[in-house]
Amino acid sequence: METILNTQFDELQKAIEGIKEAKSKGQSTDEARTAATLMFVALKHANREVKHKIKDGRDKLHLEKCKVDLSRLQLQNLLYEVSHLKKEIVRCQKFKSRDTSLELLSEAEYSSKLPDMANDEEELSSHKQHLHRLDCELRLRKELDKQYSALLSSKQELLQDNLSHAQRYVSFAPALRTLQSATKPLHDALQLSLDVEWKLSAVVKYLPKPLYVLFIVLQSLQRVSEEQSFTAEVVGYESEAQMQQLLKEKKYPTLNHRQPETETGEQYKIGKSSLEEALASHPLHICLTIGAAGSNQLVLQIRYFDLIKCATVWGQMNYSSNSNSQPDTNFVHHLLRHLYPNDLGTEIPIPGIQHELRSSDLTAEECVRYLKAKDFGKPFCWLQSMCSIATVNSSMLYNHELNLNKHTKEIIDRIARRLNSWQRLSQQIRGLTYKDIDLYSLKENIYPAGLSCSLVQWTAITHEEFHSQISDVLNTSSGDKGITYNSYRAVIVRGSAKMECFIRIPSNYPMEMPLWILNVHWNGCHTSQNNSAIKMMEFWTNSLQPKHLEPNDHILYAQLFRTIYSFDIFLETEGSMQNTIEYNKEKPYISAFAKRSRSRPYKYIKKGSVYAFKQ
Amino acid sequence: MKQKDLKRAYNNVLAQAISASHQYLFAGNLFGDIFVLRIKELDKGSEEPPGKLKIFPQGSDVDINYLVFHRDFLIVGAVGLIYGLKWNEEEETLDTKRSWEVKIPMQVDAVEVPDVNSMWLDSENSILLAGCGDGVILQVSLEDGRIQREYRGHTDYVHSVVGNTKGQIFSGAEDGTVRVWSTKQQEHTAMLEPYKNPNLLRPDWGKWIGAVAVNEDWLLCGGGPKASIFHLRSLECTRVFDFPGRVHLCDFVDDCVLIGGEHNHVQSYTLNGELQANIPVEHTACYSAVWQTSPIKLMSIAGFSNKLHILKDFRFLDSKIDLYGNVQGEENEPEEDDELIEEPLTIEAA
Numbered sequence: 001m002e003t004i005l006n007t008q009f010d011e012l013q014k015a016i017e018g019i020k021e022a023k024s025k026g027q028s029t030d031e032a033r034t035a036a037t038l039m040f041v042a043l044k045h046a047n048r049e050v051k052h053k054i055k056d057g058r059d060k061l062h063l064e065k066c067k068v069d070l071s072r073l074q075l076q077n078l079l080y081e082v083s084h085l086k087k088e089i090v091r092c093q094k095f096k097s098r099d100t101s102l103e104l105l106s107e108a109e110y111s112s113k114l115p116d117m118a119n120d121e122e123e124l125s126s127h128k129q130h131l132h133r134l135d136c137e138l139r140l141r142k143e144l145d146k147q148y149s150a151l152l153s154s155k156q157e158l159l160q161d162n163l164s165h166a167q168r169y170v171s172f173a174p175a176l177r178t179l180q181s182a183t184k185p186l187h188d189a190l191q192l193s194l195d196v197e198w199k200l201s202a203v204v205k206y207l208p209k210p211l212y213v214l215f216i217v218l219q220s221l222q223r224v225s226e227e228q229s230f231t232a233e234v235v236g237y238e239s240e241a242q243m244q245q246l247l248k249e250k251k252y253p254t255l256n257h258r259q260p261e262t263e264t265g266e267q268y269k270i271g272k273s274s275l276e277e278a279l280a281s282h283p284l285h286i287c288l289t290i291g292a293a294g295s296n297q298l299v300l301q302i303r304y305f306d307l308i309k310c311a312t313v314w315g316q317m318n319y320s321s322n323s324n325s326q327p328d329t330n331f332v333h334h335l336l337r338h339l340y341p342n343d344l345g346t347e348i349p350i351p352g353i354q355h356e357l358r359s360s361d362l363t364a365e366e367c368v369r370y371l372k373a374k375d376f377g378k379p380f381c382w383l384q385s386m387c388s389i390a391t392v393n394s395s396m397l398y399n400h401e402l403n404l405n406k407h408t409k410e411i412i413d414r415i416a417r418r419l420n421s422w423q424r425l426s427q428q429i430r431g432l433t434y435k436d437i438d439l440y441s442l443k444e445n446i447y448p449a450g451l452s453c454s455l456v457q458w459t460a461i462t463h464e465e466f467h468s469q470i471s472d473v474l475n476t477s478s479g480d481k482g483i484t485y486n487s488y489r490a491v492i493v494r495g496s497a498k499m500e501c502f503i504r505i506p507s508n509y510p511m512e513m514p515l516w517i518l519n520v521h522w523n524g525c526h527t528s529q530n531n532s533a534i535k536m537m538e539f540w541t542n543s544l545q546p547k548h549l550e551p552n553d554h555i556l557y558a559q560l561f562r563t564i565y566s567f568d569i570f571l572e573t574e575g576s577m578q579n580t581i582e583y584n585k586e587k588p589y590i591s592a593f594a595k596r597s598r599s600r601p602y603k604y605i606k607k608g609s610v611y612a613f614k615q
Numbered sequence: 616m617k618q619k620d621l622k623r624a625y626n627n628v629l630a631q632a633i634s635a636s637h638q639y640l641f642a643g644n645l646f647g648d649i650f651v652l653r654i655k656e657l658d659k660g661s662e663e664p665p666g667k668l669k670i671f672p673q674g675s676d677v678d679i680n681y682l683v684f685h686r687d688f689l690i691v692g693a694v695g696l697i698y699g700l701k702w703n704e705e706e707e708t709l710d711t712k713r714s715w716e717v718k719i720p721m722q723v724d725a726v727e728v729p730d731v732n733s734m735w736l737d738s739e740n741s742i743l744l745a746g747c748g749d750g751v752i753l754q755v756s757l758e759d760g761r762i763q764r765e766y767r768g769h770t771d772y773v774h775s776v777v778g779n780t781k782g783q784i785f786s787g788a789e790d791g792t793v794r795v796w797s798t799k800q801q802e803h804t805a806m807l808e809p810y811k812n813p814n815l816l817r818p819d820w821g822k823w824i825g826a827v828a829v830n831e832d833w834l835l836c837g838g839g840p841k842a843s844i845f846h847l848r849s850l851e852c853t854r855v856f857d858f859p860g861r862v863h864l865c866d867f868v869d870d871c872v873l874i875g876g877e878h879n880h881v882q883s884y885t886l887n888g889e890l891q892a893n894i895p896v897e898h899t900a901c902y903s904a905v906w907q908t909s910p911i912k913l914m915s916i917a918g919f920s921n922k923l924h925i926l927k928d929f930r931f932l933d934s935k936i937d938l939y940g941n942v943q944g945e946e947n948e949p950e951e952d953d954e955l956i957e958e959p960l961t962i963e964a965a
Contacts, residue, residue: 473624528899530879535919538625539624542624542625577819578818591772594730595678595680595748596732596775596863597627597645597863597900597919598789614727
């Protein structure tokens with residue numbers, strides 16, 4: 001445009017100069033003047049164009065200005081926002097969530113309680129993990145809350161229930177009372193004096209609680225059973241019991257019975273010096289007599305001790321005057337000790353008693369020793385179960401008997417049965433020792449033709465003497481289990497042959513049978529160690545089990561007869577091979593030997609009237 | 616005394632057998648129990664104790680007099696019958712059901728059911744010879760269980776039967792004779808009476824022959840009379856052994872002679888009669904010895920005690936293995952509670 005204008009100006013100047021020159025020269029200028037005027041038109045045109053362009057430029061400028069203004073505004077906005085966000089950040093940083101004050105489950109607990117949720121958050125950030133945990137815990141808490149409210153409502157219901165039941169029972173009372181008074185004439189007519197009976201047992205109510213339970217159970221059993229197999233009575237004076245109770249209350253007026261731990265603890269802190277005082281038994285005890293009147297009776301004295309919280313039993317025999325038996329009281333001890341297996345009464349079976357005794361500076365062993373020394377007996381588990389005392393036995397088995405009636409009856413029956421077994425056994429031993437029995441006429445003597453051997457001696461020997469016998473049998477007994485033994489020696493003779501029998505009677509008889517060890521002295525000494533025939537013989541004697549016996553058989557006699565027959569058969573079969581025949585075949589057996597072991601016909605077989613000995 | 620202790624104290628093992636795979640040892644006793652021992656357990660090294668045995672009771676009325684193993688059967692010689700039990704090697708179990716049974720025929724005049732005292736197996740021909748309590752030797756075909764023939768002649772019960780590959784059968788019996796039989800002849804072909812030889816007779820112990828063994832040239836027997844060797848063709852006594860007890864067990868082992876019986880030792884002699892090994896045993900009497908040389912070399916001696924005596928080199932005692940009290944699952948058995956219940960005691964008036 002500029003160049004155009006410039007060229008136009010140049011052309012115009014040239015034209016003007018041309019005109020001027022022409023004027024000066026005097027030439028006509030009109031032509032030039034019109035041409036120049038035309039040039040003005042072009043100039044004007046160009047001017048207009050310039051004006052347009054300027055306007056254009058202004059418009060553009062305005063537009064740009066507007067744009068600039070807008071972006072400036074935006075910038076301003078952004079700046080404002082930044083400052084706002086900064087403020088926000090500061091606020092966020094200062095923010096404290098309430099969850100930090102919450103007590104959360106530990107990591108382990110969390111993963112154990114909500115295992116399914118804990119698994120899939122390995123890759124999550126710690127914050128998200130935390131959130132997840134919070135979430136889960138919220139759920140858990142909600143559930144627990146639900147449970148809690150459910151339990152609360154059920155508790156409420158039960159309370160309501162109790163209340164209504166109690167009300168119903170209370171409403172019974174007057175009805176019962178009227179019923180009782182109504183039946184009074186009937187009582188009189190039947191001569192049932194209920195009141196008197198209760199008065200008789202007034203002393204009973206001073207019994208310590210466990211003994212009271214026992215006594216009531218025994219009374220009820222006694223009333224139910226027809227034959228009088230046992231009697232129970234309370235021994236001691238009512239006044240003494242009352243006195244003790246009073247003393248106790250006086251001494252510790254502030255302590256009531258709901259805090260027995262502190263009671264015993266303080267009461268016996270001083271008690272180390274006087275174990276006697278601490279372990280004083282209750283002035284009342286129960287005396288349980290088993291066995292019918294007039295026969296030999298077993299008297300059990302059952303005492304209760306507050307300190308060790310259990311009952312003890314001491315037994316002794318009460319021999320009737322009309323029986324000719326000599327007192328042999330050892331077995332009472334065995335009987336009680338082995339009434340139940342693993343219940344030897346050597347420790348106090350009350351849970352936690354060790355700990356309680358420690359607080360009063362005592363040990364359980366000390367107490368048991370003291371009880372034994374004072375003839376108070378032993379705290380057997382079976383006795384506690386009769387008194388409804390919970391026990392823990394040596395193998396940490398907890399037991400609390402609740403069916404007292406049945407259980408107590410079972411125990412008493414068991415004692416009576418064992419007593420009978422032991423009495424019979426001691427009678428047999430006595431019979432053998434003093435030879436006041438006729439072996440040949442005894443019922444167990446199954447073989448009608450009689451015996452060829454004879455029992456010449458039966459004596460008690462010491463444990464050591466018994467154990468000087470070498471035998472496999474002694475090595476194979478399974479475990480000790482606190483069993484002790486009484487040993488005897490019997491001598492059986494036939495002709496020049498002699499047999500020594502060593503008999504061991506276990507203290508847990510009749511759970512275990514007497515054990516026999518046999519030695520034959522005839523052409524040298526034969527034992528189960530060097531002669532298989534003797535070993536088989538010994539087996540045959542020892543294998544006699546209770547189930548093989550007939551009712552009214554005597555175990556010891558039956559074993560003795562088995563041994564004697566076996567000895568006869570041994571001699572007769574062995575004798576058949578000897579050069580000088582001392583023993584002839586007298587017993588009916590088919591073959592003297594059988595099998596590769598050359599076993600002998602020790603077994604007695606009877607079929608109808610035919611009998612024989614067989615392998 | 617408890618039943619359990621009684622069995623331990625008076626366990627009498629009369630029979631043993633080794634499985635065809637040479638991996639298992641069977642031992643049967645007079646209480647009717649069969650024990651199974653995994654032989655591998657003995658080869659584990661001395662540190663760890665051998666594993667427990669398995670027990671397969673056959674009933675208390677079954678006396679296990681003799682055991683033989685054939686293919687996958689354990690053959691039991693009991694009283695009056697022989698029966699087979701299938702042995703499942705994978706599961707290590709004996710079938711409780713008897714796979715087959717062969718009843719021993721009763722003689723017309725017999726009063727007792729005869730024992731099966733000894734068995735000898737001809738595994739090539741699947742023939743079993745059984746020496747019985749009535750003095751008869753039965754030849755049983757294991758293919759069909761048929762009794763093929765009887766060898767009669769002994770006047771008392773048979774203690775021991777063995778055969779050889781030449782079709783000869785040798786038997787020793789309570790009547791004091793050793794008889795040689797042929798499968799082709801009705802009567803015995805030869806008879807020995809060791810008790811008639813004053814060098815052999817031990818007068819107080821009787822004439823019975825408790826055990827017989829043979830190899831290619833020699834016959835070994837003993838019992839009440841002393842253990843001695845006879846030449847097979849001439850039947851001359853060539854060697855007497857000094858074994859001091861009654862003989863219930865004798866055999867040729869390698870180049871030696873193994874003799875056992877009612878004595879506290881089992882002895883091994885050379886053929887010349889020299890004592891080579893004197894093995895102390897706990898058995899009151901030994902009744903059975905079985906051995907193998909591969910894959911694990913071992914010998915087991917059993918008898919009237921609760922233990923198996925294991926020898927690895929056949930000369931020295933290696934270990935003793937308890938039977939009762941060493942059985943899988945025994946601990947879980949409930950304790951028996953057998954009480955004597957007696958009638959109440961009545962007191963006679965004084």
